[in-house]
Amino acid sequence: MDNLYVLKFGGNAIRGKEGLDRLASDISVLVKSGAKVVLVHGGGPEISEEMERRGLKPTKVCGVRVTDAAALEVAESVLRRINADVVESLKARGIDAVGFPAHFCSLCAKKPPMEVSEGGSPRKVDLGLVGEVVGVDSGVLEDLLNEGVLPVIYPIGKDSEGTMLNVNADTMAAGIAAGIGCSEMVAITDVPGILKDVSDPSSKIDSLTVEEAEALIADGTISGGMIPKVEACINVLKAGVASVRMVDGRSCGGGVLSSGGTVIKR
Ligand SMILES: Nc1ncnc2c1ncn2[C@@H]1O[C@H](COP(=O)(O)OP(=O)(O)OP(=O)(O)O)[C@@H](O)[C@H]1O
Numbered sequence: 001m002d003n004l005y006v007l008k009f010g011g012n013a014i015r016g017k018e019g020l021d022r023l024a025s026d027i028s029v030l031v032k033s034g035a036k037v038v039l040v041h042g043g044g045p046e047i048s049e050e051m052e053r054r055g056l057k058p059t060k061v062c063g064v065r066v067t068d069a070a071a072l073e074v075a076e077s078v079l080r081r082i083n084a085d086v087v088e089s090l091k092a093r094g095i096d097a098v099g100f101p102a103h104f105c106s107l108c109a110k111k112p113p114m115e116v117s118e119g120g121s122p123r124k125v126d127l128g129l130v131g132e133v134v135g136v137d138s139g140v141l142e143d144l145l146n147e148g149v150l151p152v153i154y155p156i157g158k159d160s161e162g163t164m165l166n167v168n169a170d171t172m173a174a175g176i177a178a179g180i181g182c183s184e185m186v187a188i189t190d191v192p193g194i195l196k197d198v199s200d201p202s203s204k205i206d207s208l209t210v211e212e213a214e215a216l217i218a219d220g221t222i223s224g225g226m227i228p229k230v231e232a233c234i235n236v237l238k239a240g241v242a243s244v245r246m247v248d249g250r251s252c253g254g255g256v257l258s259s260g261g262t263v264i265k266r
C-alpha cells in the first residue's frame with residue numbers, strides 16, 4: 001500500500017501517558033500529511049515487571065522471551081492494557097484508532113528451537129509458546145486504513161490450531177510490514193539507533209547495509225533485544241520494502257518519525 005508507514009514501539013521507548021501523548025502527536029503529524037499508519041507495540045519491561053510481581057522469572061534468549069503458559073497469560077493481559085492506553089492517546093489527538101491482537105490479521109506458527117552458542121557450546125533452546133508470522137490478512141488492514149482508521153496491534157498471535165502464541169513485537173511488525181507492503185517500517189526504541197558501542201550513545205551508525213548489519217550480529221556488537229529487531233528489519237527489506245529505520249522514542253514529540261536514527265539499506 002502506497003504512503004503506508006508501519007511503526008513499532010517498545011515499552012522502554014514509550015511509557016506512560018506522557019510518552020504515549022508525545023508519540024500520538026508525532027503520529028498525528030504523519031496522518032495529517034496524508035500518510036497511512038499501522039502501529040504495532042511491545043511491552044517488554046511491563047511484562048517482566050508483572051511477571052516478577054506474580055513470582056515468575058522472566059527469561060530471554062537472544063532478546064526473545066521464553067514463554068510458558070503463565071508468562072503468556074501475563075503478556076496477553078499486559079499488552080491488552082497497554083493497547084487500550086495507546087488507542088486512547090491517539091483518539092485524544094483526533095485520530096480514529098482501533099486496537100486488536102495480531103491474530104485478528106495474521107497467522108503465526110510456533111518458532112522452532114533457537115540455536116545458541118553461549119560459552120562456546122552450541123545448543124538448541126525451545127522458547128515455548130513463542131510464534132513467528134507465517135501469513136498476514138492484508139484485506140483486514142486495508143479495509144480499516146481505507147476507512148481512515150489506524151490499526152493498533154499487540155503481538156499476540158495464534159497458530160492454525162488456535163493456540164495462542166507470544167510474538168516479539170519487532171518480529172510481528174516486520175511480518176505485517178512485509179505482508180501488506182509499505183513505504184517504510186520505523187522501529188521506535190530506547191537508543192538513538194544501532195550503536196558501535198552500546199554504552200556510548202554518540203557511537204550511532206547513521207546508515208548500514210544488510211551485510212554490515214549481519215556482520216555486527218555475528219561479531220557481538222549487536223546483542224539482546226537489538227538482535228530480533230535487526231533481523232526483523234532485514235526480513236522486511238528482503239520482502240521488498242524500500243526502507244527501514246530505527247529511531248529514539250525518547251525524542252518523540254519532535255518529528256523523530258520522519259528523519260534521523262539508523263537506516264538499514266539493501
Ligand atoms: N549495538 C547496539 N546498539 C543499540 N542497542 C543495542 C545494541 N546491542 C544491544 N542493544 C540493546 O537493544 C535494546 C533495544 O531492544 P529491546 O528489545 O530492549 O527494546 P524494544 O524492542 O524497543 O522494546 P520491546 O522489546 O519492549 O518491544 C537497547 O536498549 C540496547 O540495550
Ligand SMILES: [Mg+2]
Binds near residue numbers: 169170229
Ligand atoms: Mg524488543
